[in-house]
Structures are given as C-alpha cells and as structure tokens.
Amino acid sequence: MNSLRIEQDQNGIVHLVLDRQGASANLMDEQFAADLAQVVAQLQQMTYCGIIVRSAKSTFFAGGDLGKIAEVTTETGQPFFAMVESIKASMRALETGGKPVVACINGAALGGGWEVALACHHRIAFKHKSVKVGLPEVTLGLLPGGGGIARTVRLFGLKAAMPLLTEGKQFGVEKALKAGLLHELADTEPAMLAQATAFIQANEQVTQPWDMKGYRLPGGNPGSPKMAQMLAVAPAMLKLQTKGVLPAPEAILSAMVEGAQVDFDTACRIESRYFVSLVTGQVAKNLINTFWFQLNDIKAGASRPDGIAATTVTKVGVLGAGMMGAGIAYAAASRGIEVVLKDVSLDCAKKGKGYSETLLAKQLQRGRITADQQREILARIHPSEQVADLGGCELVIEAVFEQRQLKARVTQEAERHLPREAVFASNTSTLPITGLAKASERPSQFIGLHFFSPVDKMPLVEIICGEQTDSATLARAYDFVLQLGKTPIVVNDSRGFFTSRVFGTFTNEGIAMLGEGVSAAAIENAAFLCGFPVGPLAVSDEVSLTLMEKIRNQTIADLADEGIIQPPKAGDATIDRMIELERPGKLAGQGFYDYPPESKKRLWSGLEAQFYRAEAQLPLTEIKDRLLFIMAIETARCYDEQVLTSSRDANIGSIFGIGYPAWTGGALQFINQYGLGRFVARADELAERYGDRFLVPDSLRARADANQQY
The missing domain is CATH 3.40.50.720 (NAD(P)-binding Rossmann-like Domain)
Known part of the structure; x- marks a missing residue:
C-alpha cells in the first residue's frame, strides 16, 4: 500500500497510519481509494478492539488531489464517480464495523481530511494554532464529496450545517471544540494517542448517532413546519450571495435537503452526483486554477527574483x-x-x-x-x-x-x-x-x-x-x-500600471452606456448579475467624478508633453455633464446615486431625464459582455505590452484588486474558458457596434489561431 499502513499495538488497537509515500501530504485519489479498500478487507481478517486514524505527516490529510480533479471531464466523469463511491464505501465500512474509530488530528484536516475525521466516532486534536478543521471546498467551486455533507447535516441539522458547508468556514481547535466538531483536545501528540486509547478501552461498541434506532435529524427534517419555512427562502438568500454565477453553494444546498429525506447511503450517492457535476463544470476549473495553483505560486514567490536572500522589515x-x-x-x-x-x-x-x-x-x-x-x-x-x-x-x-x-x-x-x-x-x-x-x-x-x-x-x-x-x-x-x-x-x-488601467475601462464603459441612453438600473443590475461586487456607476461615485476628471486631465497633459494627443473617451462627456450638474459623487452627497442620511443610497431619479433613451436599451447579455470583455481586452493589452508578465498576476490582480468576477478565474482565465477563437469573434462584434476600444491586440489573435491559452 502506497498511502496507508496498518500497525497494531500491545493493546490490540489498530493504528491506521496515513502516510503517502514520496509526498509531503496525504491525498484522496485513486491510490488512496485502492489502499483504503485493501485496508477494509484486511481488517475483516483481524481481531482488534478499535482503530486510531493518525497521520505520519505534519498535516493530518490534505484532501483531494486538485490537479487530478481539475482534469476530470464529462467523458471521464463516470470513473471518477466510481472512485468517489469506493472511498465512501470503505469509510462507511470502518464507521459501521462496530468497533470504536478515533481520529487523532495532528495538523490541518481540511476538505477530504475533515471528511475522514467525520467518519470516525471520536475526534481528538492536538492543541496547536497550526491545526485547522473544516470543509472549504465551496471556495474552489466544489462541494464536500467524501460524505461531508451527509455527515454534517446528520450531526448538526440543516440549519446549523448550512454555514459550515456553504461558506467553507475553517476552525481553530478551540472554536471547533466549542462548535461540537471535536470531542477532545490534547496538549501533546503522545497525550492525544493516550486519550484515543482510553476512549477505545472505555467503549467496546460504538455507533454513529445517525445509525442508532430512533435517530431524528436535529432541528427537524425538511418537511417539518419550522424547517420548511426556512428552506422556502434559503435558495433566494443563497442566490443573493452567489448572484447566480457560483453553482457550488446551490449544489450544496440541494444535496443537503435531498440527502436529509433519504437514508444515509442514498444521501451519500446524491452528494457524489452533485460533486461530479461540479468537478466537470468550468467554474470549478477556473477557481482551482486561480485560487489554488496560481495563488499558491504567488505566495511561494513565483514573481520574486531568484538568488536573493529573504528579508524582513522592522x-x-x-x-x-x-x-x-x-x-x-x-x-x-x-x-x-x-x-x-x-x-x-x-x-x-x-x-x-x-x-x-x-x-x-x-x-x-x-x-x-x-x-x-x-x-x-x-x-x-x-x-x-x-x-x-x-x-x-x-x-x-x-x-x-x-x-x-x-x-x-x-x-x-x-x-x-x-x-x-x-x-x-x-x-x-x-x-x-x-x-x-x-x-x-x-x-x-x-x-x-x-x-x-x-x-x-x-x-x-x-x-x-x-x-x-x-x-x-x-x-x-x-x-x-x-x-x-x-x-x-x-x-x-x-500609466495606470495594470489594476488602475483596467479598472478605468470598467467605470468608463458603464458611464459610456449611460451616456448612450441605456438605463442606469440595467447597467448596475447587469454588473451585479455578472458577479462584480459593485456596479460601475456606484464605484465611480466612490472614486468621485472630480478625481476621475483630474486624472484624465493630468494624463492628457502628460501625453501632450510627449507629443501624443489623447482622444476623448466614450464616457468623458457624461462625466463632464454630471460635474456641471454639481453631482460629483458620494463625498458630495450626490452623484449617479443619491445618499439620503437615514436610508440606503438609490439611483438619482434625474438620470432618466438627463440620459435615458428608450431606443438605446440593450439586452442584459450585451451589457454583461461589454463590462466583462472591455476589462479582459485591456488585460490582454497589458500582457501584450509586458506590463504583465504572467497570467497568475493578471488573474489574481483582477479579482483581488479590482473586483473582476471570481467565477471567471480572472480576466485572462475568462478569455481561456470562453475559448480564444470565440472571444476574438465576439470582441470584433462589440468593436463594430461600440468602437475600436473592443479591438483585441494582434497577439491575442495569434494565440487564437495557434490555439494557445494564456
């Protein structure tokens, strides 16, 4: 076995040691599935009084192999589903074997690692700040696919389980103990093993709560009056958070509610089906690429010069x-x-x-x-x-x-x-x-x-x-x-570097559409439904139109000194008109929005009289594309001009710095996932309708012809 080994101590307790050979962390993959199935078969031939699950690594278990998960397609989805079901079947066999199973958590147990721990009857953690537990899969566009949803719902009930699953919360050991995720803490690792041994010796037979006769779901099942009332509004509340562009939280809620109405094994199978549907989807691939691989590369110093000793500032x-x-x-x-x-x-x-x-x-x-x-x-x-x-x-x-x-x-x-x-x-x-x-x-x-x-x-x-x-x-x-x-x-x-330069195209495009006569509410709502945190008009008020005017004038002056004439931008006239109307932004108390002292901001009713034209209205998809494409095209220009030298800096910078929708994986990943050929064709359509600012650089056309992604 490559990822597990069995040891039996003098007390008759089996130690199931998680120890992936040739790797720094334990992973849940095909090798683990095969090894775990072999362990279950071997245990059936042994006499023992309990099992301690522990790790030989500095962490308990790292979870699924994200590199392999990102490669799963609809064509390979069925074998992947079978592997997931195999792991669950083996974990279920350990859980229902009648003997106590204790998890000794010496380091991080997140995602699949925490699902392994949840399958144990008793969970003890080393009391150290490095130990974190939880199910953060949703942050990468996935759901807990190793029984995490089924067990969390049965352990806490639907209401209490919802934030644990849909928000991907991580807990330190003290908070985890208080929340009921852990049963005990240990001051040292030897003490943790001693406590695990004591639990096994004190509990000859152990059964999970949901396997006991008469078990009832905490807080009520989905059909109970209180729970039905909550579940009636839960999808709408979730949609408000996800804006309809992040499928994982909605899939989690579906798996929770559907799984709560059936037996445990069926609930696990439902969970697996939703899991595979997310794994094969594009959003999860975008998020894994950017928020796992590219972000970790940046934290590891990928853009830092080599051969220079690390420093700290005092x-x-x-x-x-x-x-x-x-x-x-x-x-x-x-x-x-x-x-x-x-x-x-x-x-x-x-x-x-x-x-x-x-x-x-x-x-x-x-x-x-x-x-x-x-x-x-x-x-x-x-x-x-x-x-x-x-x-x-x-x-x-x-x-x-x-x-x-x-x-x-x-x-x-x-x-x-x-x-x-x-x-x-x-x-x-x-x-x-x-x-x-x-x-x-x-x-x-x-x-x-x-x-x-x-x-x-x-x-x-x-x-x-x-x-x-x-x-x-x-x-x-x-x-x-x-x-x-x-x-x-x-x-x-x-000028403007990367983030300010690309951010300016977002605000300018929104203001330009307003100047064309497009409804202000349609512009702001389209941005919201794209996944932008704030609409272009609202964020322009935050920045202030007077500052935008000053930056524009400074740029014109600087370029004139270099002998370059800066042509007017599509939104300039609208900015000038708003300043003439003495509506420069939030700081002045009035801009595109009104800011009543005792209520929420609202779009200025005068925008309709000033700008709205019925014949200028656009389909929602057209407004969305104009906002998404203009920023992606400007990012491609930055890459073309070597302002950006890596796709990771482009993707992380566009999401973390200027609010490009996270579901895309970033501005360059948006081009990748759209398909470079399709992206260029759509950009050409937008350029023909709205102007040369939508023309892509020649380097992007060349990439599309060569089928080469960023």
Missing part, C-alpha cells in the same frame, strides 16, 4: 496620514513592524493613528484581540511631523496626494535621513514610477507599492517596477508584502 516610514497612509500604518503595526507615521503637522499624524485606534477598538469589542494586543499594536505607531524621525527606516512608503511635484518634494526630504540601503516606495495608483523616480538620488531602490482601499480589508498589493528598479529592491518589496500577510503581484511600469 521599521517602516509612511509619508501622509490620510486614509491610505493610515491604513498602511495599521497593516504594518498589526504585523509587528514599528511605524513612523509622518504628516505636515503632528495633529494630522495623530489623526491618522486614530484610524488604527478605531479599528482596534472594534476588534476588542468583538473579542478578536485582547487589550494587551491593542496596546502593543498602537505603541508601534509613532505619529510625527519631523522628517528626521524617519532615520533607521528600512522602507519608506509615500502616500501623499497624486501630485507629481508634491511626491518629488517628500521623496527628496525623506531620502536625506534614510540609511543608504533603504527602499523608497510610492503608493501612487496612476503616475508612472519611472517618472517619480527621477526625484530620487537612488532610482534603483525606488519602486511602486500600490495598496487598495481600505487597506485593512483589501488583500492585494500591486508592486510596480520602474525602468531602473533593481532585483534586490523588488525582492525586498515582495518580502514586505508577504510579511504584511497580503498578496503581491508584480507589474512593469506604465
């Missing part, structure tokens, strides 16, 4: 204590880094520190941190108006207003007080790094670190390399972003 300076600077200061201080938060006055700097005070007060109130942790984090933030206080900082991040001259001045002031090896970073979202680096005496150590607002919530940081940025500086910046617990993507210099 002291960072932040210039500008506005919302962005204050957020960056909090992000660093919360990760144990000393922060000098400098502004033009001490009062402004202290106000910036107040942002962290507010965030931490909320966390303390919710029990997420202790009072000591709150004090420690705040003590790391040092408000200042003195540039000399930046002395000793290994990294300084400039987060002042988007004005080239101001950025140049603060760069030169700061550099006079920094160690020679210090890195200087700009948090600009649009101004080219190469141009900003001209103010620096050390342009090779100048880089862009583009954080997203609000910094405490947004997981992405866009690292921008200027023409003179050296590899050591990029490596140090990459390490710093990982040190903050955030996800770095690396791009090359250009």
Whole structure:
C-alpha cells in the first residue's frame, strides 16, 4: 500500500497510519481509494478492539488531489464517480464495523481530511494554532464529496450545517471544540494517542448517532413546519450571495435537503452526483486554477527574483496620514513592524493613528484581540511631523496626494535621513514610477507599492517596477508584502500600471452606456448579475467624478508633453455633464446615486431625464459582455505590452484588486474558458457596434489561431 499502513499495538488497537509515500501530504485519489479498500478487507481478517486514524505527516490529510480533479471531464466523469463511491464505501465500512474509530488530528484536516475525521466516532486534536478543521471546498467551486455533507447535516441539522458547508468556514481547535466538531483536545501528540486509547478501552461498541434506532435529524427534517419555512427562502438568500454565477453553494444546498429525506447511503450517492457535476463544470476549473495553483505560486514567490536572500522589515516610514497612509500604518503595526507615521503637522499624524485606534477598538469589542494586543499594536505607531524621525527606516512608503511635484518634494526630504540601503516606495495608483523616480538620488531602490482601499480589508498589493528598479529592491518589496500577510503581484511600469488601467475601462464603459441612453438600473443590475461586487456607476461615485476628471486631465497633459494627443473617451462627456450638474459623487452627497442620511443610497431619479433613451436599451447579455470583455481586452493589452508578465498576476490582480468576477478565474482565465477563437469573434462584434476600444491586440489573435491559452 502506497498511502496507508496498518500497525497494531500491545493493546490490540489498530493504528491506521496515513502516510503517502514520496509526498509531503496525504491525498484522496485513486491510490488512496485502492489502499483504503485493501485496508477494509484486511481488517475483516483481524481481531482488534478499535482503530486510531493518525497521520505520519505534519498535516493530518490534505484532501483531494486538485490537479487530478481539475482534469476530470464529462467523458471521464463516470470513473471518477466510481472512485468517489469506493472511498465512501470503505469509510462507511470502518464507521459501521462496530468497533470504536478515533481520529487523532495532528495538523490541518481540511476538505477530504475533515471528511475522514467525520467518519470516525471520536475526534481528538492536538492543541496547536497550526491545526485547522473544516470543509472549504465551496471556495474552489466544489462541494464536500467524501460524505461531508451527509455527515454534517446528520450531526448538526440543516440549519446549523448550512454555514459550515456553504461558506467553507475553517476552525481553530478551540472554536471547533466549542462548535461540537471535536470531542477532545490534547496538549501533546503522545497525550492525544493516550486519550484515543482510553476512549477505545472505555467503549467496546460504538455507533454513529445517525445509525442508532430512533435517530431524528436535529432541528427537524425538511418537511417539518419550522424547517420548511426556512428552506422556502434559503435558495433566494443563497442566490443573493452567489448572484447566480457560483453553482457550488446551490449544489450544496440541494444535496443537503435531498440527502436529509433519504437514508444515509442514498444521501451519500446524491452528494457524489452533485460533486461530479461540479468537478466537470468550468467554474470549478477556473477557481482551482486561480485560487489554488496560481495563488499558491504567488505566495511561494513565483514573481520574486531568484538568488536573493529573504528579508524582513522592522521599521517602516509612511509619508501622509490620510486614509491610505493610515491604513498602511495599521497593516504594518498589526504585523509587528514599528511605524513612523509622518504628516505636515503632528495633529494630522495623530489623526491618522486614530484610524488604527478605531479599528482596534472594534476588534476588542468583538473579542478578536485582547487589550494587551491593542496596546502593543498602537505603541508601534509613532505619529510625527519631523522628517528626521524617519532615520533607521528600512522602507519608506509615500502616500501623499497624486501630485507629481508634491511626491518629488517628500521623496527628496525623506531620502536625506534614510540609511543608504533603504527602499523608497510610492503608493501612487496612476503616475508612472519611472517618472517619480527621477526625484530620487537612488532610482534603483525606488519602486511602486500600490495598496487598495481600505487597506485593512483589501488583500492585494500591486508592486510596480520602474525602468531602473533593481532585483534586490523588488525582492525586498515582495518580502514586505508577504510579511504584511497580503498578496503581491508584480507589474512593469506604465500609466495606470495594470489594476488602475483596467479598472478605468470598467467605470468608463458603464458611464459610456449611460451616456448612450441605456438605463442606469440595467447597467448596475447587469454588473451585479455578472458577479462584480459593485456596479460601475456606484464605484465611480466612490472614486468621485472630480478625481476621475483630474486624472484624465493630468494624463492628457502628460501625453501632450510627449507629443501624443489623447482622444476623448466614450464616457468623458457624461462625466463632464454630471460635474456641471454639481453631482460629483458620494463625498458630495450626490452623484449617479443619491445618499439620503437615514436610508440606503438609490439611483438619482434625474438620470432618466438627463440620459435615458428608450431606443438605446440593450439586452442584459450585451451589457454583461461589454463590462466583462472591455476589462479582459485591456488585460490582454497589458500582457501584450509586458506590463504583465504572467497570467497568475493578471488573474489574481483582477479579482483581488479590482473586483473582476471570481467565477471567471480572472480576466485572462475568462478569455481561456470562453475559448480564444470565440472571444476574438465576439470582441470584433462589440468593436463594430461600440468602437475600436473592443479591438483585441494582434497577439491575442495569434494565440487564437495557434490555439494557445494564456
């Protein structure tokens, strides 16, 4: 056997040791299915008093082999279904063998690993922060296919099981014990084995609750009055969360409810069928590719220069204590880094520190941190108006207003007080790094670190390399972003870089459609139904139309200096009209939306009189395609121009940074899954109807002809 082995101790207890040969983790695949079936057959020939399931790896069990799962097609779906059913049958045989089965969980038991544990009668975990349990399959477009749905529903009931299954929650051991997922904790691994032995010796015969005579589903079965009332609205509530573009949560709910009305084995078979339907679907393949393989590559340093030793930052300076600077200061201080938060006055700097005070007060109130942790984090933030206080900082991040001259001045002031090896970073979202680096005496150590607002919530940081940025500086910046617990993507210099440039096409296309006369509600609803977190009009209000106008004018001026004439964009006239109407956005209390003080925002009723034309209305699919395609095409242009150098940075950046719908797997993966030939043909249709901005780069046409994906 390649993935399991059997050992029997002096107490007559069988140890089923999970130990995949030649691998760092245990996986659930064809080899595991065959080995587990062999174990069951072997146990039937043995005399024993109980089974301890434990791992020889640092983790308990890693779950399914996602590489193999991603390769399953409709043609190979039936053999895959048979393998899943084989694993379940073997686990069921262990569960119903009459002898106690105890899981000793020494490390992470997520997904298939937790399903193995759920098939055991008793679950004990090593009390350590590295141990996590739960069923996160939904985050990769899948459902728990190893009996996880059937057992979780029977253990907790439909209502309590729903968030565990549809939200993919993960639990540390203390919370898992409190929730009833675990039965015991152990302070050491030897103690865990001793506790497992004690349980087996004290329980000669054990049966799962759902296999006992008279068992009733906690909270009631689907037909009971209270449960029927909840289930009547559950699909609508789920659709509100998924926007109808993520099939996994809906499949989970279906498997839960259908499985709760039949016997256990039938429930498991229903679960397997839904599982295979998701595995063979495109959405799961998109999510596995991006959120597992590509994201893990980034975290492992795929875009970081090789051959440069890892570094950590102990002291960072932040210039500008506005919302962005204050957020960056909090992000660093919360990760144990000393922060000098400098502004033009001490009062402004202290106000910036107040942002962290507010965030931490909320966390303390919710029990997420202790009072000591709150004090420690705040003590790391040092408000200042003195540039000399930046002395000793290994990294300084400039987060002042988007004005080239101001950025140049603060760069030169700061550099006079920094160690020679210090890195200087700009948090600009649009101004080219190469141009900003001209103010620096050390342009090779100048880089862009583009954080997203609000910094405490947004997981992405866009690292921008200027023409003179050296590899050591990029490596140090990459390490710093990982040190903050955030996800770095690396791009090359250009106006707007990658994220701001592509995000601008989204807002511009929505505003352009409004200017054409398309209903504002139709535009916003289409974006919602695509899976965008916010519609283009709503997010334009958040950014503010006046800022968009300033960026446009700055771009026109900069390009004019280079002898380039910037033609008007499709949405420019609509922006100008809104500013004339004194409706510049949310900060002013009125933009495309009204913002009543005591109720939710709503679209401004005057939009209809200003822009709406009945003959301009478009089908929902047309509006959706215009929003999805314009961003994907601009991303392809960024790849074509070497602003982006990898599809992983494009996909992760588009989802984490600018809200491209997660179900697509990212902007370039959207092109892949659409089919490059079909994508080019559809883009040409859109270009003919709405303008040359929908024309794809020649490199994309060449890829389509060669049948080569990104």
